[in-house]
Structures are given as C-alpha cells and as structure tokens.
Amino acid sequence: MKLLKDKVKSEGLVLAKGVLKVDSFLNHQMDPFLMREIGREFKSRFADERITKVLTIESSGIAPGIMTALELEVPLIFARKQKSLTLTEDIFVEKVYSFTKRETNEITVSKKFIAPGERVLIIDDFLANGEAAFGLARIVEQAGASVAGIGIVIEKSFQPGRGLLLEAGYRLESLVRIASLDDGQVAFVEETP
Amino acid sequence: MKLLKDKVKSEGLVLAKGVLKVDSFLNHQMDPFLMREIGREFKSRFADERITKVLTIESSGIAPGIMTALELEVPLIFARKQKSLTLTEDIFVEKVYSFTKRETNEITVSKKFIAPGERVLIIDDFLANGEAAFGLARIVEQAGASVAGIGIVIEKSFQPGRGLLLEAGYRLESLVRIASLDDGQVAFVEETP
Numbered sequence: 001m002k003l004l005k006d007k008v009k010s011e012g013l014v015l016a017k018g019v020l021k022v023d024s025f026l027n028h029q030m031d032p033f034l035m036r037e038i039g040r041e042f043k044s045r046f047a048d049e050r051i052t053k054v055l056t057i058e059s060s061g062i063a064p065g066i067m068t069a070l071e072l073e074v075p076l077i078f079a080r081k082q083k084s085l086t087l088t089e090d091i092f093v094e095k096v097y098s099f100t101k102r103e104t105n106e107i108t109v110s111k112k113f114i115a116p117g118e119r120v121l122i123i124d125d126f127l128a129n130g131e132a133a134f135g136l137a138r139i140v141e142q143a144g145a146s147v148a149g150i151g152i153v154i155e156k157s158f159q160p161g162r163g164l165l166l167e168a169g170y171r172l173e174s175l176v177r178i179a180s181l182d183d184g185q186v187a188f189v190e191e192t193p
Numbered sequence: 194m195k196l197l198k199d200k201v202k203s204e205g206l207v208l209a210k211g212v213l214k215v216d217s218f219l220n221h222q223m224d225p226f227l228m229r230e231i232g233r234e235f236k237s238r239f240a241d242e243r244i245t246k247v248l249t250i251e252s253s254g255i256a257p258g259i260m261t262a263l264e265l266e267v268p269l270i271f272a273r274k275q276k277s278l279t280l281t282e283d284i285f286v287e288k289v290y291s292f293t294k295r296e297t298n299e300i301t302v303s304k305k306f307i308a309p310g311e312r313v314l315i316i317d318d319f320l321a322n323g324e325a326a327f328g329l330a331r332i333v334e335q336a337g338a339s340v341a342g343i344g345i346v347i348e349k350s351f352q353p354g355r356g357l358l359l360e361a362g363y364r365l366e367s368l369v370r371i372a373s374l375d376d377g378q379v380a381f382v383e384e385t386p
Contacts, residue, residue, distance in 0.1 A: 028302075028303055029268050029306045030271070031268060032260075032263035032266075032269060034265075035259055039234075062259075063269070066225050067259070070225035070226070070229060073226075075223060076222070077223075080221070110216065113221065125221070
C-alpha cells in the first residue's frame with residue numbers, strides 16, 4: 001500500500017533494538033484519511049471471505065478496525081487487555097505475552113459477541129512475534145467461529161510472527177512489510193508486482 | 194441524536210448503581226455506521242469552531258474520535274492511560290480519578306502533537322463526574338492551546354460533570370442526555386426543540 005509506505009518513510013522513526021515509532025500517524029496521533037484508506041484496502045483484500053465481524057485489540061487496533069468494519073458493513077469488537085482479572089463465565093480469555101513490554105496480559109472478549117459459525121477478520125496495527133494475533137485467533141476458535149483472515153497494518157517481516165501464522169494455516173495480509181530496521185533505516189520487503 | 198437514543202433504548206442495559214451498559218454498540222462491540230453518524234453530528238455541532246485537532250482517551254473514545262476527526266479533516270490524538278509512569282520531559286501528564294474503577298490513572302499526551310494556539314475538540318464516550326474531560330482539558334491548556342469544545346456521546350445528566358464543565362466555561366455538546374437510571378429504566382432529559 002503505497003500511501004502507507006510513504007508515511008512510514010517520511011514519518012517513521014527507527015529507535016534502538018528494532019523499534020519503529022509511528023506515533024505521528026498510527027499509534028498516538030492518527031491520520032483519519034490514512035485510516036479510511038487502510039479500511040478500504042482491507043475490504044478489497046478480504047472482499048471474498050464473507051466476513052461477519054471484525055475483531056481487534058485495544059488501543060491502536062481500534063481506528064483501523066472501525067474503518068475496516070465500516071467498509072465491510074459488519075460490527076467491530078475490540079478485545080480488552082488487562083494484567084489480571086476475576087474470571088467469569090461470560091467472557092473468553094487468552095494470555096498474550098508482549099515482548100516489547102515484557103509482560104503477560106489477559107485479553108478478553110464477551111461471549112455474547114462471537115457466535116459459532118461466524119467468519120471473523122482479525123485486524124491489528126503491528127505484527128512482530130504474532131502473540132496478539134494468535135491470542136485473538138484462539139478466542140475466535142474458542143467461540144466455535146472461524147478466522148477468515150488476519151489483516152496487519154505494519155508487519156516486521158524479520159520477526160517470526162508471519163512464518164508462524166502462515167504455518168498455522170491462516171490467511172495473512174500485511175499492508176506494509178518491513179525487511180529490516182538495521183542502521184536506523186527502514187528497508188521494505190520487495191513485493192513482486 | 195435520535196439514532197443514538199434509539200440504540201440506548203433498545204440495547205442499553207441498566208445495571209446496579211447507575212451503571213448503563215452499552216457494550217453491544219459503543220464500548221466493546223461497536224456499530225461502525227453509528228460511529229460514522231456520531232462523527233457527522235459532532236462535525237455539524239462544532240463546524241464553526243475552527244478545530245485543528247481532536248483529542249480523546251483510550252479506548253472507547255477512539256472510534257467516535259476518529260470518525261469526528263475524519264469529518265472535521267484534522268488529526269486525532271488519543272491520550273494514553275497508565276497506572277504509573279516514568280516521567281519524561283516529552284509528555285504532558287495529568288492525573289484522572291475513575292469513580293467506576295476507584296483508581297487514579299495518569300493520562301499522557303506527547304508534547305509534539307499539541308502546539309500553542311491550536312483549537313482542540315475533546316471527544317469522549319461518557320460524561321459522569323467529568324474527571325476525564327477535565328484531565329484532557331488541562332493537557333490542552335498545558336500546551337498553550339485552547340479547548341474549542343467538548344463532545345460527549347452519552348451524558349449522565351444526573352451526575353455533576355455537566356454542571357462543572359459549564360461552570361468552568363467550556364462549550365459542551367452531548368449527543369444523548371440521561372436524566373436518570375432509576376428502577377432499571379433509562380429516562381432521557383427532555384430537550385426543548
């Protein structure tokens with residue numbers, strides 16, 4: 001997706017240890033026109049998947065998620081993240097480890113919002129190790145629904161998430177793929193046209 | 194806003210102690226068409242305010258916030274919430290007490306995203322005691338910018354937030370105003386047409 005690639009080039013900051021900071025348009029300040037284009041792009045990529053719901057995780061997944069849901073004309077659900085919680089029978093819970101924050105969160109979705117047989121599109125802002133995407137996928141599967149696809153805004157292709165998700169059989173679409181962040185530079189994966 | 198009022202009537206659940214649960218369309222599962230209409234409504238109400246930025250707070254403010262930012266053609270910033278943090282010089286910080294969760298959070302916004310002289314529209318999903326709205330307003334004022342208005346999706350008019358914000362001189366627009374949640378029923382404030 002050219003518009004997004006241009007934004008990463010012009011506004012992305014490479015910090016130490018493979019961290020790409022995109023807080024001027026995706027993670028803290030958000031460009032609403034870019035979000036709308038992201039929604040349109042995911043819609044065109046997953047148009048044939050008969051999606052019934054979009055699922056994302058708070059907080060940075062919500063803006064791309066709601067725009068995708070708008071284009072696909074289905075509801076958005078966002079999973080909540082918490083350090084620990086009192087379990088109840090009404091929610092699906094999965095543990096997700098964050099390598100960046102070095103902590104495990106529990107992510108939750110109310111059982112009433114995913115029904116057996118639904119076709120759920122998972123959307124997230126970043127893919128690195130795949131922890132969040134797998135956690136969301138396990139929730140969809142707990143519900144007896146199926147993962148119709150996984151849509152990622154920025155994929156760090158040099159980390160294991162992509163390989164693991166493909167190996168597990170999921171359909172993965174990443175709008176921008178980053179080959180490396182070495183020497184403070186963003187290098188993109190060359191896509192064959 | 195009739196569409197929103199109808200949603201609150203048909204899907205809102207009144208729990209104990211003045212809690213209104215709207216997780217089927219606003220707080221957990223979200224209706225993207227309703228969000229778009231909310232964005233359009235805020236745009237029409239604040240069209241004359243020369244807004245340069247929309248500011249909200251994670252997580253439930255993000256969807257109405259991004260739709261409002263899209264309509265007003267300005268960026269959205271969402272404040273982050275955390276229990277405690279290492280202070281740095283790069284961020285504005287304010288303390289916000291949550292009566293619902295009985296905890297104080299620090300809300301933060303990066304200094305680079307609000308410049309002196311900007312006209313900021315604050316958007317949030319709920320107004321009760323006004324703690325979050327005041328915290329966001331103090332951040333805008335710390336930046337030397339001004340609060341062009343405060344837009345609320347659902348106002349609990351029986352709690353003190355509205356009175357306090359008006360007394361402080363802010364322009365407040367709430368899309369739905371709830372007079373009471375007594376006896377498990379939602380009663381709306383009667384608006385003079």
